Every structure is written in C-alpha cells, then in structure tokens.
Amino acid sequence: MPAIEGKPAQPVANKDGEFVFPPVKREHILHCSYDYWFPKYRTSCVRSEIIPLTPDFVSYIHEDGIILAHEGSSDPNQEEDDDDWEPTNPSSDFPPPPREPDDESDSDDEEETTPNRLPPNQRFPDLHNKIESTIKQLGGAVAPKLNWSSPRDATWISRHPNTVKCTSANDIYILLKSSSFISHDLNHAFDDTVPVPNSPPFQPVLVLRSYFNIHPSLEFRCFVKDRNLVALTQRDPNYYPFLRSLRPHIISRTKELFTKRLKFTFPEGDFVFDVYIPEASYDDEVNRLGRARLIDINPWAPRTDPIMFGWDELLEINVKRPVIGGPLEDNGSEGDSESDEEEEGEEEDQPELRLVEKDDPAAYNFSSPAFSAHKLPKEVVDASQAGEGGMREFAESWRNFTQQRERQQQQRGQQAEQGRVEEVPEESEQPGGGGSGST
Numbered sequence: 001m002p003a004i005e006g007k008p009a010q011p012v013a014n015k016d017g018e019f020v021f022p023p024v025k026r027e028h029i030l031h032c033s034y035d036y037w038f039p040k041y042r043t044s045c046v047r048s049e050i051i052p053l054t055p056d057f058v059s060y061i062h063e064d065g066i067i068l069a070h071e072g073s074s075d076p077n078q079e080e081d082d083d084d085w086e087p088t089n090p091s092s093d094f095p096p097p098p099r100e101p102d103d104e105s106d107s108d109d110e111e112e113t114t115p116n117r118l119p120p121n122q123r124f125p126d127l128h129n130k131i132e133s134t135i136k137q138l139g140g141a142v143a144p145k146l147n148w149s150s151p152r153d154a155t156w157i158s159r160h161p162n163t164v165k166c167t168s169a170n171d172i173y174i175l176l177k178s179s180s181f182i183s184h185d186l187n188h189a190f191d192d193t194v195p196v197p198n199s200p201p202f203q204p205v206l207v208l209r210s211y212f213n214i215h216p217s218l219e220f221r222c223f224v225k226d227r228n229l230v231a232l233t234q235r236d237p238n239y240y241p242f243l244r245s246l247r248p249h250i251i252s253r254t255k256e257l258f259t260k261r262l263k264f265t266f267p268e269g270d271f272v273f274d275v276y277i278p279e280a281s282y283d284d285e286v287n288r289l290g291r292a293r294l295i296d297i298n299p300w301a302p303r304t305d306p307i308m309f310g311w312d313e314l315l316e317i318n319v320k321r322p323v324i325g326g327p328l329e330d331n332g333s334e335g336d337s338e339s340d341e342e343e344e345g346e347e348e349d350q351p352e353l354r355l356v357e358k359d360d361p362a363a364y365n366f367s368s369p370a371f372s373a374h375k376l377p378k379e380v381v382d383a384s385q386a387g388e389g390g391m392r393e394f395a396e397s398w399r400n401f402t403q404q405r406e407r408q409q410q411q412r413g414q415q416a417e418q419g420r421v422e423e424v425p426e427e428s429e430q431p432g433g434g435g436s437g438s439t
C-alpha cells in the first residue's frame with residue numbers, strides 16, 4: 001500500500017487571513033489524467049478507449065491549417081485530393097517535420113511530398129486507422145478528450161452542432177485542432193506545479209468515450225476534501241425545476257459512487273470528480289435516479305472551475321472526520337472499498353448540493369453561448385457544418401479569417417510601436433465582410 005506522506009494539499013492563510021492554495025504537485029495533475037484513473041474505475045465509467053499519441057500527431061494538432069483525411073477512407077495509399085487544405089502560416093511556432101526518407105508519394109508537386117502536408121491517413125496511418133476502428137468499436141459515435149480536457153470550446157465548429165460528438169476521425173481532428181483547451185493540455189498542463197523527483201513523464205493520450213445523449217441537468221461536479229465528499233454543484237448553469245425533488249437521490253447516488261469506489265482508493269485526499277446520474281431505467285419511487293457514472297476526475301486546484309462554489313469557500317470547509325494519509329488499497333485494479341460511515345456506525349456530514357434556483361441572477365448570462373472568446377464568424381461556422389461539400393468553402397473562409405487576423409495583429413503591433421494602442425475592430429474585417437457575428 002503506497003502511503004502518501006503527510007496530508008494532501010492544505011490551504012494556508014496569507015497575511016490578510018485569506019485561504020490560498022498550496023502549491024499543486026505535478027503528481028497530483030498526473031493522477032487526474034484519464035489514463036491514470038480510468039483503468040481503476042472502469043466499471044463506473046462510460047465505455048472508453050485510450051489511444052497513446054505519437055509526437056507526429058501532437059505536431060499535427062499544433063500546426064496551423066487543417067488537413068483532413070479522405071472521408072470514408074482509411075486507406076493510407078489513397079491519393080490526396082485537393083479538398084485537403086493547408087494554409088501555411090509563417091508565424092507557426094512549430095517547424096515543419098523533416099521529410100520522411102521513405103516517402104514515395106508520386107505527386108509531382110514538390111511541396112505535396114513533405115509530411116506536414118500529408119493528410120492524416122497518410123501521415124500517421126496506424127493511428128488514424130486505430131481511431132477509425134475505435135469509433136466503430138464504441139458504437140459509431142464518441143466524445144473525445146485528451147488526458148484532462150475535452151474540446152468543449154470548439155463545439156461550434158462541429159458537424160454535430162454544439163456537441164462534442166464525433167463520428168469520424170476527421171470530426172475529432174477538427175475539434176482537437178480548434179480547441180484552446182486541448183492546446184492547454186499539451187502545452188501548459190504542468191504550469192505552476194511543483195516538480196517531484198523521478199516523476200513519470202507525461203504521455204499524451206486520446207480518450208474516446210462512447211457517445212450518448214447526456215441530459216446536462218443531471219451532470220454534477222463533486223468536491224472531495226480530506227477523503228470526504230464535501231460539496232456538489234450542478235454543472236449546467238440553467239434552472240431545472242425538477243431537480244429540487246431529486247436532491248436526496250442526487251446526493252445518495254453520488255455518495256454511493258464515492259464511498260464504494262473513490263474514497264479510499266484514489267491516491268489524492270483532495271480532488272474533484274464529475275458524475276452523470278441518469279434517470280432510473282424503470283419506474284422506481286425509491287431510486288428515482290440510476291447509478292452515478294464517473295465522467296472525469298479533476299485537480300483540486302484553481303484551474304478546476306468550482307462552478308457554483310468559490311474556491312475560497314471550499315478551502316475553508318472544515319472537515320469533521322478527515323481521513324489523513326494515502327489510499328487503503330492500490331492494487332492497480334478495480335479498487336472497490338465498501339468501507340463507509342454505515343459500517344463504522346457514525347454519520348458523516350452531508351455534502352452541500354447547490355442547484356440553480358429560479359430567478360438566480362447567475363443563470364441569466366447562461367443563455368449566451370459559452371467561450372465567446374473562441375467564436376468565429378458565422379460564415380465559417382455555416383460552411384463547416386454544411387457537410388463534406390462545405391468543406392472547401394469552410395477551408396477558404398478559415399484561410400481568409402486567419403489572414404485577416406494576422407493583418408490585424410500586425411496592424412496592432414505597428415500601432416503599439418508608434419505608441420498608439422487602439423483596438424482594431426474585428427467584426428468589420430470578418431470573411432464575407434458582413435461582420436454578422438457568431439452563432
């Protein structure tokens with residue numbers, strides 16, 4: 001049983017008496033990576049497959065421009081057609097990968113043979129084929145994410161509007177390449193963390209979860225402190241009148257998952273997990289909700305959105321029966337512990353569940369789409385959603401848009417040099433010239 005030295009992350013009061021976060025350990029972040037915890041809790045999760053990513057795939061995600069595989073084909077020898085589009089951006093941080101010595105492409109265009117212009121099915125055929133076959137294996141539709149984050153900020157571009165649903169590898173590539181959250185996973189996951197000697201290296205992975213129609217009202221974020229479930233919040237920011245009567249069911253289903261599976265087996269004493277609690281599959285007055293499914297585990301750190309709580313509140317919660325130390329068992333398998341308060345004959349504090357109330361002012365802002373900083377012009381979105389035929393148009397719109405953006409940035413730079421820092425209006429320079437805003 002590996003023990004954790006001392007007590008996990010404890011808040012300390014600063015000179016103003018406010019609670020502040022202790023430094024987050026690199027290991028804490030690694031423990032929240034899907035590939036770390038999913039094998040332990042597989043039977044409580046949505047059916048998922050984890051695909052390790054190669055450096056070439058990671059470069060592809062980073063590169064500007066979108067080169068896609070041929071729809072409906074995973075044949076790596078298939079010739080590239082000119083629906084694949086690649087606007088090279090000279091300001092890219094990533095140098096083009098070296099030419100592959102065995103590249104036998106018969107294209108007579110010199111540039112067509114460089115690997116970074118090859119479509120995914122030719123550039124990393126094994127990985128591409130693996131993604132396609134895994135989608136099929138998971139029922140034909142998946143919700144993708146990397147180690148920690150899903151491309152939730154890029155759903156506007158999806159062929160399946162406003163969802164993370166993907167039915168092809170191309171769907172996944174578009175979402176991953178368009179998402180700042182994904183870039184964060186790849187480039188900034190360990191920012192502000194404390195390195196630990198001999199900490200295992202970070203292996204980027206693609207997680208594919210079998211897609212199902214989630215009802216957002218039944219998604220909850222749950223906070224664990226000193227191995228106690230202390231707080232729950234609705235994840236979706238809308239008001240759902242029926243949730244009020246489900247309160248006891250939401251708490252009991254979440255506690256059931258926590259005490260049976262997570263409480264004594266997760267290596268961290270403080271963490272945040274997300275659940276989906278479906279309606280009971282049959283009419284059952286006692287259990288109006290089904291078993292809670294574990295959707296994600298997130299760091300106990302400022303980077304995790306506490307949604308209807310504040311981190312200051314969570315840090316200040318005084319846990320009456322803290323469980324100090326490491327996990328009771330960690331055999332790398334389905335760590336299932338039945339130990340809970342009933343066995344010990346003592347009542348634990350009930351966690352506080354926060355639901356959006358009617359007329360909650362916090363809910364007012366939620367009718368507008370989230371992540372507005374990432375929004376693109378309507379023309380680009382429309383073209384992206386027009387199916388395969390719209391793909392070329394989409395590529396052109398995107399190219400225009402990125403060129404406009406570059407020009408604006410250059411203009412801003414020149415203005416800054418001249419000491420005139422003004423906002424360059426973005427709306428007026430969007431493709432189509434209409435400045436019609438975003439969807």
Ligand SMILES: Nc1ncnc2c1ncn2[C@@H]1O[C@H](COP(=O)(O)OP(=O)(O)OP(=O)(O)O)[C@@H](O)[C@H]1O
Binds near residue numbers: 142148213235
């Ligand atoms: N298997 C699935 N099928 C359908 N939708 C899903 C599935 N898994 C997750 N989702 C949806 O995607 C959303 C984001 O998933 P997830 O919580 O894994 O992303 P995240 O990037 O870790 O989010 P956060 O930044 O809030 O921690 C979920 O709230 C849920 O609505």
Ligand SMILES: [Mg+2]
Binds near residue numbers: 148149296297298
């Ligand atoms: Mg998460």
